[in-house]
Amino acid sequence: MFIKEKQNxxxxxxxxxxxxxxxxxxxxxxxxxxxxxNIPIELIGSGSxxxxxxxxxxxxxxxxxxxxxxxxxxPEELYxxxxxxxxxxxxxxxxxxxxxxxxxxxxxxxxFLNGKSDYGTAAGQVACNISGPRRFKVGSVRDHVLGxxxxxxxxxxxxxxxxxxxxxxxxxxxxxxxxSYGTLVALTEITFKVLPSPQEGKTLIIHNxxxxxxxxxxxxxxxxxxDISGGVFFPKELALTGYTSNIENTFQLNDLKHEGSITAxxxxxxxxxxxxxxxxxxxxxxxxxxxxxxxQLHQSEIFWNKVKTLELFSKSKNSILRIVIPPSExxxxxxxxxxxxxYYLDWGGALIWVEAFELSEEMFxxxxxxxxxxxxxxxxxxxxxxxxxxxxxxTINRERFNISQNIKKSFDPKRILNPGKMYTGI
Amino acid sequence: MPxxxxxxxxxxxxxxxxxxxxxxxxNVLHHQDETRPFExxxxxxxxxxxxxxxxxxxTKEVSKILSYCNQNRIKVVPRGAGTGLSGGALPMADSIxxxxxxxxxxxxxxxxxxxxxxxxxxxxxSITQAVQDKGFYYAPDPSSQIxxxxxxxxxxxxxxxxxxxxxxxxxxxxxxxxxxxDGTISRxxxxxxxxxxxxxxGLITGSEGLLCVITEVTVKILKKPQTVKAALIGFAxxxxxxxxxxxxxxxxxxxxxxxxxxxxxxxxxxxFVKAGYxxxxxxxxxxELDGIEKEVEELIERVHKIAKKNNSSNIKISKNExxxxxxxxxxxxxxxxxxxxxxDYYCMDGTIPRGKLAEVLKEIRRLSKKYNLPVANAFHAxxxxxxxxxxxxxxxxxxxxxxxxxxxxILKYCVKIxxxxxxxxxxxxxxxxxxxxxxxxxxxxxxxxxKKALDGSSLLNPGKVYPILRKCAEEGxxxxxxxxxxxxxxxxx
Numbered sequence: 060m061f062i063k064e065k066q067n068x069x070x071x072x073x074x075x076x077x078x079x080x081x082x083x084x085x086x087x088x089x090x091x092x093x094x095x096x097n098i099p100i101e102l103i104g105s106g107s108x109x110x111x112x113x114x115x116x117x118x119x120x121x122x123x124x125x126x127x128x129x130x131x132x133x134p135e136e137l138y139x140x141x142x143x144x145x146x147x148x149x150x151x152x153x154x155x156x157x158x159x160x161x162x163x164x165x166x167x168x169x170x171f172l173n174g175k176s177d178y179g180t181a182a183g184q185v186a187c188n189i190s191g192p193r194r195f196k197v198g199s200v201r202d203h204v205l206g207x208x209x210x211x212x213x214x215x216x217x218x219x220x221x222x223x224x225x226x227x228x229x230x231x232x233x234x235x236x237x238x239s240y241g242t243l244v245a246l247t248e249i250t251f252k253v254l255p256s257p258q259e260g261k262t263l264i265i266h267n268x269x270x271x272x273x274x275x276x277x278x279x280x281x282x283x284x285x286d287i288s289g290g291v292f293f294p295k296e297l298a299l300t301g302y303t304s305n306i307e308n309t310f311q312l313n314d315l316k317h318e319g320s321i322t323a324x325x326x327x328x329x330x331x332x333x334x335x336x337x338x339x340x341x342x343x344x345x346x347x348x349x350x351x352x353x354x355q356l357h358q359s360e361i362f363w364n365k366v367k368t369l370e371l372f373s374k375s376k377n378s379i380l381r382i383v384i385p386p387s388e389x390x391x392x393x394x395x396x397x398x399x400x401x402y403y404l405d406w407g408g409a410l411i412w413v414e415a416f417e418l419s420e421e422m423f424x425x426x427x428x429x430x431x432x433x434x435x436x437x438x439x440x441x442x443x444x445x446x447x448x449x450x451x452x453x454t455i456n457r458e459r460f461n462i463s464q465n466i467k468k469s470f471d472p473k474r475i476l477n478p479g480k481m482y483t484g485i
Numbered sequence: 486m487p488x489x490x491x492x493x494x495x496x497x498x499x500x501x502x503x504x505x506x507x508x509x510x511x512n513v514l515h516h517q518d519e520t521r522p523f524e525x526x527x528x529x530x531x532x533x534x535x536x537x538x539x540x541x542x543x544t545k546e547v548s549k550i551l552s553y554c555n556q557n558r559i560k561v562v563p564r565g566a567g568t569g570l571s572g573g574a575l576p577m578a579d580s581i582x583x584x585x586x587x588x589x590x591x592x593x594x595x596x597x598x599x600x601x602x603x604x605x606x607x608x609x610x611s612i613t614q615a616v617q618d619k620g621f622y623y624a625p626d627p628s629s630q631i632x633x634x635x636x637x638x639x640x641x642x643x644x645x646x647x648x649x650x651x652x653x654x655x656x657x658x659x660x661x662x663x664x665x666x667d668g669t670i671s672r673x674x675x676x677x678x679x680x681x682x683x684x685x686x687g688l689i690t691g692s693e694g695l696l697c698v699i700t701e702v703t704v705k706i707l708k709k710p711q712t713v714k715a716a717l718i719g720f721a722x723x724x725x726x727x728x729x730x731x732x733x734x735x736x737x738x739x740x741x742x743x744x745x746x747x748x749x750x751x752x753x754x755x756x757f758v759k760a761g762y763x764x765x766x767x768x769x770x771x772x773e774l775d776g777i778e779k780e781v782e783e784l785i786e787r788v789h790k791i792a793k794k795n796n797s798s799n800i801k802i803s804k805n806e807x808x809x810x811x812x813x814x815x816x817x818x819x820x821x822x823x824x825x826x827x828x829d830y831y832c833m834d835g836t837i838p839r840g841k842l843a844e845v846l847k848e849i850r851r852l853s854k855k856y857n858l859p860v861a862n863a864f865h866a867x868x869x870x871x872x873x874x875x876x877x878x879x880x881x882x883x884x885x886x887x888x889x890x891x892x893x894x895i896l897k898y899c900v901k902i903x904x905x906x907x908x909x910x911x912x913x914x915x916x917x918x919x920x921x922x923x924x925x926x927x928x929x930x931x932x933x934x935x936k937k938a939l940d941g942s943s944l945l946n947p948g949k950v951y952p953i954l955r956k957c958a959e960e961g962x963x964x965x966x967x968x969x970x971x972x973x974x975x976x977x978x
Binding site: 227 | 595596597598599620641642644648649652653655656665669671673675676677678679680681682683684685686687688690691692696708709710711731734735737738739776777779780783784836837838839840865868869870903904905906907908909910911912916920923924927928929930931932934935937938939950
């Protein structure tokens with residue numbers, strides 16, 4: 060690890076506090092040693108999402124980057140089994156050779172955390188369980204993990220699941236591991252379900268809509284039989300201070316007009332069916348009289364890449380929030396966001412990404428109260444210099460905390476794996 | 486099963502009286518004649534009357550019952566519609582059977598958030614029926630969907646014939662209200678696509694009633710596809726049919742359903758519903774595709790070509806909805822059709838890698854000869870889920886034991902070639918002793934620790950899913966060497 064990178068981490072550590080296990084047995088032996096000597100450890104893959112969650116104060120860091128091989132890829136069985144530290148880029152490059160993909164669209168926080176694309180590792184994606192725009196159609200990371208191997212907080216190697224889609228043998232621990240931010244298991248192996256890549260994709264853009272009509276159009280599109288695979292809304296941007304990027308310089312595409320807001324719907328599938336579905340949508344949404352445009356294959360791909368990599372927040376110095384809500388609540392909630400913030404809707408209106416300039420802890424907690432009231436949750440994805448620390452990065456209530464604490468103890472009784480990364484006491 | 490608590494059985498009258506303080510008198514059944522209908526579930530080879538049957542009417546009552554039982558160390562077995570095929574709702578002589586039959590209402594149909602909130606006793610099919618007038622449906626469709634309850638679907642993570650494209654219950658669930666053994670009521674998930682924190686909803690789905698009792702479910706509904714078409718394809722050999730399945734997937738086509746039946750079942754089901762199946766074929770595929778019309782036409786054409794390339798002997802494409810449903814009628818009647826072939830049948834449920842299908846069927850044929858028991862095979866070919874139906878006569882001495890051994894050998898073979906013990910029926914009591922085939926000591930211990938974390942005294946549905954060594958050893962299913970078992974530290978429930 061380079062000195063500069065190390066300095067960027069919340070807690071600077073000496074290089075001798077880093078351990079680089081070469082295989083699963085090493086991971087197990089190291090954790091057994093730390094378990095015996097009560098040494099808390101931080102787990103990282105490539106470090107791409109290390110700044111997420113609460114800052115850790117661990118004596119040791121276990122870096123899984125050397126576990127980076129594809130173990131088995133059987134395209135006709137629709138799975139790929141990889142070592143936990145394998146880069147997502149390596150996996151996707153391999154899948155492309157057979158026109159397959161990780162359908163959940165791995166998320167990329169590289170742009171706003173470090174200024175450049177960085178999908179990180181398989182384990183990082185699983186640990187965070189944050190999925191891209193296709194989520195509402197195909198499910199999240201958790202719906203694409205068929206099985207795993209890993210080491211629990213006692214240093215024991217455990218496994219769950221398998222390589223097949225239909226499997227109800229024992230508890231589905233793959234689900235529990237997804238989104239656990241490395242607090243239950245040090246992953247060593249992951250089996251992902253893979254799916255064929257769509258032949259083509261195009262994007263229908265409706266210009267200059269207000270949030271109410273955009274939310275309605277997205278809702279109608281998701282609810283139609285046209286099988287859309289993405290639905291986003293970028294509101295018209297006001298001249299705001301404190302932001303490094305804007306829609307115009309982020310989405311520079313030949314066929315994309317910049318006339319106020321952008322409501323975009325993605326249609327993927329066979330070449331012939333896409334045009335028919337776009338025509339259907341235009342009719343069903345009654346939008347022929349509105350300003351619309353269509354992004355063809357290549358531009359469409361670039362557009363959605365920029366959505367899933369959150370390029371709009373590139374090099375941001377502000378707080379980044381992720382708000383997941385029932386889609387019916389999106390308009391009301393968007394009204395309640397400060398007009399000093401930038402936001403956009405994803406997942407057809409079920410997800411709001413917010414970049415918040417000069418967000419105070421009180422404002423954050425006020426947003427959280429509103430979000431929880433409507434049945435959603437908010438996560439502080441990135442802190443800012445203005446608000447470098449919040450007590451509760453994630454949202455949880457007392458009874459779920461108690462259950463989660465018991466689950467944590469069953470995997471990691473001495474709380475040595477990423478202690479406090481999600482919640483104080485877990 | 487776990488040792489019977491004789492002291493508790495002796496205290497039955499007192500327990501009945503206490504339960505009647507929590508719920509209405511008429512919702513507590515305790516006479517032999519009243520409890521007899523509940524002595525078994527869909528795995529009718531196993532029977533045991535419960536001590537008491539209770540029918541709570543709301544979540545608070547469930548919470549109070551569980552809390553009382555937890556304090557008094559009384560075992561509780563939850564039960565939905567009792568259609569499970571692995572004995573997951575099999576009562577114990579000293580247990581209270583907690584039936585969710587009175588939780589039978591759909592609470593909210595929320596088209597805006599594309600979900601339905603239902604009580605757990607609502608049947609799977611009635612969710613689709615409640616939303617179909619607006620063109621929506623609930624995707625998972627187990628064969629028992631007319632009778633099985635949605636709460637049971639969550640407990641077992643039920644699948645169906647369309648899981649290849651639309652997933653199983655766990656992929657179609659937004660939220661649940663659950664009650665833990667200490668009486669704690671908790672809401673997991675809601676009406677959002679993802680939840681934060683540990684995915685407890687994912688954990689309880691498929692946990693077979695061992696971790697909590699489900700009292701409310703929120704499921705995702707989908708818009709019905711514009712067009713659905715099915716192809717009925719016959720093959721002269723099982724190998725060709727298996728290769729065709731792999732070839733369809735390898736060509737980037739994900740059908741909404743892809744089912745296979747062998748010759749024995751083609752004949753049995755065709756006799757049963759006159760579905761027009763190719764009776765001379767050794768194997769038959771139903772390949773269903775959905776989407777917009779143009780896409781479906783295009784895909785059907787591609788499937789047609791792939792089938793021809795793989796030496797199909799017969800292809801029919803559904804011309805209309807009536808014919809498509811007729812294609813399915815035989816497949817959906819596979820289990821009852823077996824009733825025509827033998828007095829009893831035993832349905833197995835392993836999942837295998839698709840490419841190993843021919844190999845597994847060859848092994849099943851070998852075992853069929855070895856045990857001298859006929860087998861018919863239904864197979865969710867798209868997702869590798871195999872249902873061999875072993876036919877036997879329960880009146881013959883030791884026939885059930887012989888059948889179970891045969892079934893166990895099939896499942897062991899599934900695991901050996903990279904598959905799993907159960908794809909959708911659950912482990913229950915049926916496959917409990919086979920868990921050691923798939924998991925080692927560490928794996929099982931970790932799962933048991935999770936159980937203990939949520940149900941400290943192991944009172945909720947004990948004796949299911951995880952092996953009881955004494956029984957394993959008695960039945961010779963676990964190797965005991967010099968008096969030591971392979972997994973000496975697995976606790977007994």
